[in-house]
Amino acid sequence: MMRRCLTFVVAAAVQLASLSCLALGVWLCARHFPSVGLLPGVVLLALGALTLPRPPALPREATRLSRAEAPALHDLAGRVSAALGLPRPRVVAVDDRLDAASGFDGVFRRRYLRIGAPLWAVLDGRQRIALLAMELARNGTGDPGRAPVTGWVDRSLGELEALLEPQRDESLRALQDPAIVAASSTRMGSQMTGNQSLVWVAELLLFPVVWVVRGAVGLLRRAYVALQRPAAVRALHAADAAGAGLAGSAAVRDVLAIRALAPSIATVLRRDARAGDHAGADAAALRRGPVGPVVAAWPALVAQIRAAQPSPVDDDPAAYPPSLTRRAALLADAAGDPALDLDTSATDAELEPIYRRVVRDLRTG
Structure with a gap:
């Protein structure tokens, strides 16, 4: 308290x-x-x-899907929200990341759900339910970083600290080069030397002030984050537990493991899309829907990656935010069967244009 x-x-x-x-x-x-x-x-x-302090906004690169464009995805998010006892998200968006997020958009704090199309494509039905439950539950676990008063300050302090970060001014460094100063002085007499001295004096006077202000802002931000940390970690673990209650602990652990291996998975998916060898797209995978042979092969590729490269272990209890592998290790086994067992195959047809765009970007990016 x-x-x-x-x-x-x-x-x-x-x-x-x-x-x-x-x-x-x-x-x-x-x-x-x-x-x-x-x-x-x-x-x-x-x-x-x-x-x-300004409210966070949904990133511009995310593609917003209306209910008419993706009725199955909206209905799925609504049913998971109802099972959690939370309002359904007002905005559902998709992007090209191997990740997912949720939160509140704008001044009016509209609930949003942002899903990475590649991540959605590699998950099975139960894992997709776990992903939605974990993300949507974070809006109802009392996370101070998502509150309207306390949640906006860290973002503003971070932007100010980044703005005060000393940057190397190439033009200023060029003016301070002795050879350039000597050449300029020869052509223009003492005028350049006087201007150069003025630049140096201004830099010497401003740098300590900027350094002190940035240090004060950074110290304030770190103290503020330290105050929020216990409540934020509890909220994160509560969201994981909520996902385990709806989809099962095994599904939540699978999602966390896949997200922890996102850099390796992205490299393999890019290589597969460029090579055109999609042997992993067996008949069972192709029956998932009109996702194409490239996307249909991704679950088998991810299974191979997980078998060959286990998730990195990070058991540091002081790490903030806690690593994905630590979250998986602390997750207790949910008692009984998962509360939700929904069919998510209809969402693949709705996301087919996004899948095609992701494959095109992987081939050309």
């Missing part, structure tokens, strides 16, 4: 500071315009705009 209160206090302080910077910046810019207060006013406006 104390951590939750401190998290809320820090989030409220960051939001209040952002609004204060915006208000003070507007006042300095408008007071006796134009005046010497214009420059600090613009700086405060920029700082307030950068640190003002």
Whole structure:
């Protein structure tokens, strides 16, 4: 409870500071315009705009599927949500990753579900139910990173810290090159030398300020993440347990293992798509639906990868977020049969255009 209160206090302080910077910046810019207060006013406006917590948005590269375009996928997500006791996602999207995600989109916090088409293609029916349950359950487990007040601050602090990251200015480095300075001075006299000294002085004055500000922002962000960590880890494990209750512990472990091997799987799928050798697409796989011989061969390829390359072991309890293999190791066996056993084959026909695009990108990318 104390951590939750401190998290809320820090989030409220960051939001209040952002609004204060915006208000003070507007006042300095408008007071006796134009005046010497214009420059600090613009700086405060920029700082307030950068640190003002903003809701996350669904990535643009994700393809949104309406209910008319994918009725089976929407119905499947709705039935899994109902089994979890949660509202159905308002937005269902598909992208080209070997991963999946869920969350809240925009200011109005519309629930969304984002599925990677390659990951969906390599999973069987029960594993697909497990994937949906694990992702959708994360919206109802009390994760502070998904709350409207505390969930937006870390994202804003991360963007500000990345903006303050020192970048190597190639043009500035070129101006500081002794050979270029000597050549320029010979042609232009002492003018270039004076300008060069001005650049160096400005850099020497600004660098310590930027370094101190970035250090303060980074320290605040890490302290904020540390406050959120216990609740976030509990929410993650609760989502895994919810998935095990609906689809079985074995299905959840399979999904976690496949996601842990995503880089290796992506390499093999790309090589298979370019080579055109799809011997793994046996008759049973082809009966899954109109996915084509390339996509139909992927489950057999993934099974071979899992047999040849076990998931990496990472049992570090201090790691954050916990590794996929650690999540699988901590998952308790669900008692009884899985609560849901749904047919997911109709979704392959709906995702056929996405599958074709993924195969094309693998061949040409």
